[in-house]
Amino acid sequence: MSRTVIVVVDGLGVGAMPDAGALRPGDLSADTLGHVLDHCRATNGRAPQLPALAALGLGLLRPHPALAAPSALPAAVARASLGYPGADTYAGHQTMMGADFSRVTVARLGERLAEVTGALKRAGHTVEPLDGRPLLVVDRHALVHDNLEADPGINWNVSGRLRDLPFERILGIARTVRAVAPVARVIAVGGHAEEPLPASVRQGDCGTVGLDTPATGFYRNGGLRVRHLGAPLDHSRQLPELAARAGIPVTLVGKAADILPCERALRRPAVPTGEVLAHTLAAVRAAGRAAGSDGTALVVANVQETDLAGHQQDPLRFGAVLEHVDRGLGALLAELDAPGDRLIVTGDHGNDPGIGHACHTREYVLVLVHRPGAPPLPGSGAGPARLPDASSLADVGATAAHSLGLDPGGLAGGSPLPV
Incomplete structure (x- = not known):
């Protein structure tokens, strides 16, 4: 035994x-x-x-x-x-x-924006950059961005407020991103936040830009949904x-x-x-x-x-x-x-x-x-x-x-x- x-x-x-x-x-x-x-x-x-x-x-x-x-x-x-x-x-x-x-591969999202944007549009999503910065707003509410909680270029996130999008839709966007992403993980994150997510976007290390997830309130407000989509x-x-x-x-x-x-x-x-x-x-x-x-x-x-x-x-x-x-x-x-x-x-x-x-x-x-x-x-x-x-x-x-x-x-x- x-x-x-x-x-x-x-x-x-x-x-x-x-x-x-x-x-x-x-x-x-x-x-x-x-x-x-x-x-x-x-x-x-x-x-x-x-x-x-x-x-x-x-x-x-x-x-x-x-x-x-x-x-x-x-x-x-x-x-x-x-x-x-x-x-x-x-x-x-x-x-x-x-x-x-x-x-x-270690890669910032900004280095692959065209490829990710094309994949999302082919899948039927609307895609816009956020204020000209290297992250994407998908279907008006989900953010595709560099993960700021790990070393730069290791992970990307797809984040959304659950009041705006059901988690299954956030996950679907993440799966489309995963299909073209070279990084270790694409992480689908859904949670509860009082303010729209762009209010918590900030600059990270080494040219990364992403969501300050702790600042959104996702971790403290309960009901957090997360799915990790790993590299093959x-x-x-x-x-x-x-x-x-x-x-x-x-x-x-x-x-x-x-x-x-x-x-x-x-x-x-x-x-x-x-x-x-x-x-x-x-x-x-x-x-x-x-x-x-x-x-x-x-x-x-x-x-x-x-x-x-x-x-x-x-x-x-x-x-x-x-x-x-x-x-x-x-x-x-x-x-x-x-x-x-x-x-x-x-x-x-x-x-x-x-x-x-x-x-x-x-x-x-x-x-x-x-x-x-x-x-x-x-x-x-x-x-x-x-x-x-x-x-x-x-x-x-x-x-x-x-x-x-x-x-x-x-x-x-x-x-x-x-x-």
């Missing part, structure tokens, strides 16, 4: 990678986890209480008084380089699951498909349900952290009860609200969400106690809320592996062991494949950590 659970804490970086300053020199000081802990302690008089993360050995990766609790958990910890260009949720998850992300990749060589072909039940939770392809997966989309954690725990418990099952299962969950707090540049909210995540991890640790079970806690990029901008930050991410029933690793005694840095997030998927008894060579990339 191996119930293998990957929990991605979206945007939780543990320090800048060496090339983090290539786009924004100030990003060399990025340290999402450290800055969140320090800000909360300075403002609230205490840092967030994270006993589960501390027990898993997070303090070995990012030393901090809040993470100094002794632990006897049989865990292994490592930092992982991202293994893909920039700092992006979609690219991070695809790389983590084993896809080859080398052919995706060989998804057959990703972990969910590899597991499903082997007859292993696969559950995708939170944003992972939106961005990871796998036709046979059970999907549990959710944004509120409590719902994400509840779905994850329920999937773990269901794996052991399934009729005719040996208990083997793969669960991949994404906690999105940490990333949203980073975009909102709100370290106090980030810290509060981390405490909520930690409580959920505690419940998962209590459940995943059989030999062969694995809990892998990781991230997809950084999103430092104190860095001075609302974009992702290119940081190393945590890889914490709970390994009940496994013998202690050399030099670790009874507690967590520090491993060498992983060269790519693809190593997370390869580690999970190995724990499930699958051949990691079936993935497009990655090598299992020695756990």
